[in-house]
Amino acid sequence: MPEYPNRQFLDFEQPIKVLYEEIEKLKQTAEKSKIDMSDSIQKLQDAIIDKRREITEHLTPWQRVQLSRHPDRPYTLKYIDNIFTDFVELHGDRNVKDDKAMVGGFAQLNGETVMVIGQQKGNNTKMRQLRNFGMANPEGYRKALRLMRLAEKFNKPVITLVDTPGAFPGLEAEERGQGEAIARNIYEMIRLKVPIIVVIIGEGASGGAFGIGVGDRTLMMENTWYTVISPESCSSILWRSWDKKEVAAEQLRLTATDMKGFGLVDEIVNEPLGGAHWSYTEAADILKTFLEKNIKELKSIDPQTRVNNRIEKYGKMGFWEELIVDSTEEQ
């Protein structure tokens, strides 16, 4: 993660920035006057930890959305670096091109080969453009599917890392069948014979996320969101104003806690105090233990049962009212 002067702070993280500035001042004074200020600095550093804890304890749904998009937040390749070894990135959908918003390849998790796939965002203006802000085109989803089939052929588990503001809404994306590409992935993922673990590591925006989001287990990191539409778009459509994103975020119940409560995701992966951007290695280490445990559990189930369980799991999702029908009536 970036060190202090290069670190970025969200609006509600500003009190931490103030503490960092005070530390800087003390350091400069200490240097100039040759007085040992390490006690005072230590106190401020403790205060930063306290502040991180305090912020974490009072996060609103909208603030979680903001954290999921934190400019210093680790992206897919960062997790791959810190969790796996021997990653070999594989490119292209074999039809149109290589989509830079979607990455994937074989890697090892504790000496065992897995296929890891995820959307990739960029961490500076140039890279953000190259990665198309993590918004994949149809060829991105088709590349992902190609890699999943490859994993299936060689009986390797699939791990997907989801982090996207949505599938790209462009002219060419429509020409090449964005809807079809996502639909095909969802359909194939529900019947893929190898274990699939899905991790929401940042933004889980609707079909764009779900296009690599169907699996035996879905894990959601603590400061992420996952639902059918972004709070901003939801606000603009349902409230006819862009200003209701906070309310929309609350109404959509898009946090990890909500999603776990509804039974739509299986586990919440805790993050370093204040968010994954405070320590990439710590965030990765925590996630790694979750992955190891789930892969072990899933591998002990035979493939057909695994697929049936998967279909059954999604089959139970939803809520409705069933009226009592007169038994003399047909159906």
Next chain:
Amino acid sequence: MKKESVEDLEVNLTGEEPVSEGGEIKPKWYKRIRKGITTSSTDKRETPEGLWSKCPECNYILTSAELKENLYVCPKCNYHHRIGSEEYYDFLFDGEEYIELFDNIQSKDFLNFTDLKNYQKRLDEIHSKTNLKDSMRIATGKVNGEGIVIACMDFEFIGGSLGSVMGEKFSRAVDYCIENKLPFLVISKSGGARMMESAFSLMQLAKTSGKLSQLSDAKLPFISLLTDPTFGGISASFGMLGDLNIAEPGALIGFAGPRVIKETIKKDLPEGFQRSEFLLEHGFLDFIVDRKKLKDQLSQLIILFRN
């Protein structure tokens, strides 16, 4: 280059009356808007509501009875009017006879979702206005003597949006097909997923795909008929997963709505963009079928699949 007029499809997903601009959502009956004419209205003869219909495409005027007779297709320009499940069932099933299935399932507001209105209130209001319980109905009957299950969406019900009820009805319809060895036709007409059901509506994409996987294993045909308009969650799931994907002429079909794309690329959209003919050209449809030929085409396909 002629540009495509952009309809704001998302507005239908709010569950409010769409305010039409350019392309009209529903054929409107004649109504005096401007009060410029000052003829005495005391002995004015009112035309009964719903007697005449105007084509939103070419302004051709005909009686509602004639329009119905013509399966809600404009005799002049072949514009296919947006119609609901009742109309499709009436002309597709032999003798207008069919059994509706699973109509005892209805939506409820599990999340207590409130935007400008509470979701439950919205559901109750739309139900009392349209008598529909949700945006999809399932029916079984015969098409030219061939047994079939037809799921059909109603755009009137929150823009035909995909929520838990559609997912559940769809699933049971597939089970019914497998039990009775019947082919499955889904007529789509939807703005996308139902926001008021949040992630639950997103999960229906996997739920319905899982059932289609079982239908596929049972070797029963699944035909997806896309009509105007079909967007979002539908095109990103079963809408595009037919053994055959077919569409009515001129229907708007896509993943992202035209307004969103226009705002993203900051350019006008080319004429015909996201129309059925565009999808056929780009390889995503098997063919385009005229509504008047749909019934015969359907029974012919069922026979081809079977024999």
